[in-house]
Amino acid sequence: HSNRVMWFQEFFPPNVCPINAKANTFYGIMFDAGSTGTRIHIYTFVQKSPEKLPEVEGEIFESVKPGLSAYADQPEKGAETVKTLLDMAIDAVPPHLWKKTPVVLKATAGLRLLSEEKAQALLSEVKEVFEESPFLVPEDSVGIMDGSHEGILAWITVNFLTGQLSGQNQQTVGTLDLGGASTQITFLPRFEETLKETPGDFVTSFEMFNSTYKLYTHSYLGFGLKAARLATLGALNMEVVDGQMFRSSCLPKQLEAEWHFGGVKYRYGGNKEGETGFKPCYLEVLKVVKGKLHQPDEIRGSSFYAFSYYYDRAADTNLIDYERGGVLEVRDFERKAKEVCDNMERYNSASPFLCMDLTYITALLKEGFGFRDNTVLKLTKKVNNIETSWTLGATFYLLQSLGMTY
Numbered sequence: 001h002s003n004r005v006m007w008f009q010e011f012f013p014p015n016v017c018p019i020n021a022k023a024n025t026f027y028g029i030m031f032d033a034g035s036t037g038t039r040i041h042i043y044t045f046v047q048k049s050p051e052k053l054p055e056v057e058g059e060i061f062e063s064v065k066p067g068l069s070a071y072a073d074q075p076e077k078g079a080e081t082v083k084t085l086l087d088m089a090i091d092a093v094p095p096h097l098w099k100k101t102p103v104v105l106k107a108t109a110g111l112r113l114l115s116e117e118k119a120q121a122l123l124s125e126v127k128e129v130f131e132e133s134p135f136l137v138p139e140d141s142v143g144i145m146d147g148s149h150e151g152i153l154a155w156i157t158v159n160f161l162t163g164q165l166s167g168q169n170q171q172t173v174g175t176l177d178l179g180g181a182s183t184q185i186t187f188l189p190r191f192e193e194t195l196k197e198t199p200g201d202f203v204t205s206f207e208m209f210n211s212t213y214k215l216y217t218h219s220y221l222g223f224g225l226k227a228a229r230l231a232t233l234g235a236l237n238m239e240v241v242d243g244q245m246f247r248s249s250c251l252p253k254q255l256e257a258e259w260h261f262g263g264v265k266y267r268y269g270g271n272k273e274g275e276t277g278f279k280p281c282y283l284e285v286l287k288v289v290k291g292k293l294h295q296p297d298e299i300r301g302s303s304f305y306a307f308s309y310y311y312d313r314a315a316d317t318n319l320i321d322y323e324r325g326g327v328l329e330v331r332d333f334e335r336k337a338k339e340v341c342d343n344m345e346r347y348n349s350a351s352p353f354l355c356m357d358l359t360y361i362t363a364l365l366k367e368g369f370g371f372r373d374n375t376v377l378k379l380t381k382k383v384n385n386i387e388t389s390w391t392l393g394a395t396f397y398l399l400q401s402l403g404m405t406y
């Protein structure tokens with residue numbers, strides 16, 4: 001990295017170097033095109049010294065709903081939502097740095113579930129928006145992200161923000177992400193045994209910040225919270241006949257409503273005559289997860305960071321504080337699921353899916369991944385005011401591939 005040191009830096013200590021204050025500040029723009037919304041993250045980085053990891057100085061975050069996949073038949077309109085968000089970056093990044101600031105959009109499960117043709121139409125409209133902007137548009141700047149990267153990059157974000165990727169004695173933490181359409185589990189195995197018992201495509205080696213990490217990671221497509229609602233209703237991947245009604249014991253008895261997801265309209269309702277409540281609901285949800293996920297023994301005793309819908313549903317039901325997050329055990333989700341499902345009339349004002357969502361989260365953690373009742377979950381939306389999203393890890397990776405950092 002000696003070529004980065006300029007001649008005058010030999011004469012000034014770094015902190016008084018006249019141009020250093022600005023020259024080591026740079027920006028990165030990352031779009032998260034999720035199944036339920038599109039988000040922009042504008043990061044400011046400072047490279048304080050060439051041997052150290054860059055520091056994240058700030059993040060500007062904004063989001064719009066619905067996600068790109070809702071525009072499957074109007075790709076231009078979908079790209080307009082991206083344009084609106086990108087206009088924020090024009091104000092946030094100083095003009096002289098526009099050309100050096102990369103902009104990238106990675107789509108996740110929502111677009112993975114669309115047909116290749118519709119997904120590509122959306123992506124190429126977005127690419128046009130990028131090319132008309134003043135920012136640096138790298139190759140492959142718009143695309144669908146690999147599910148394994150989604151987990152790894154979120155793991156990198158959380159472990160970077162909690163200071164586990166620098167210095168010695170790294171004690172990394174595993175991460176759980178529950179999106180609308182897919183869910184990810186990622187951790188660094190400590191035991192040889194774990195790697196031996198794990199299917200090969202669940203292990204990915206990844207290089208970042210001059211270290212190689214051999215991570216356990218998997219993205220389960222169709223196991224996000226909203227996809228799980230459809231699966232529980234028996235409507236996932238179905239050709240929906242007009243007016244067809246899907247019923248569940250996880251919904252309020254008298255409920256009848258409509259729901260749009262991934263560009264499809266579903267009608268759903270409660271078991272008017274039959275049972276409702278936690279017990280029958282758990283049995284319904286169990287069919288969706290039982291035997292479908294790999295269960296690594298090692299995770300039973302460790303604690304995990306959990307975010308996205310784990311966080312939202314815990315906050316909705318006062319298990320944690322919405323701003324500060326909190327620490328829970330798996331059994332807290334079960335206790336809350338029972339409370340909500342067995343008193344559905346009382347929770348009517350909140351989402352009619354609250355009982356189903358909490359029951360699914362309980363079943364996913366216990367029967368899906370095989371966590372114990374007392375496994376500890378750290379629910380976090382932000383660390384040091386930066387979102388715990390795969391987008392930060394992805395931006396590091398991008399800057400590294402562009403030679404802007406290590």
Ligand SMILES: Nc1ccn([C@@H]2O[C@H](COP(=O)(O)OP(=O)(O)O)[C@@H](O)[C@H]2O)c(=O)n1
Nearest residue numbers: 034035036037108109179180181182308309
């Ligand atoms: N920056 C972000 C992005 C998503 N999320 C949460 O992620 C969930 C939605 O997932 P998603 O739309 O990204 O869906 P997938 O494409 O990941 O399946 C919601 O609970 C959001 O609140 C978040 O908390 N912060």
Ligand SMILES: [Ca+2]
Nearest residue numbers: 034108179180
């Ligand atoms: Ca997501």
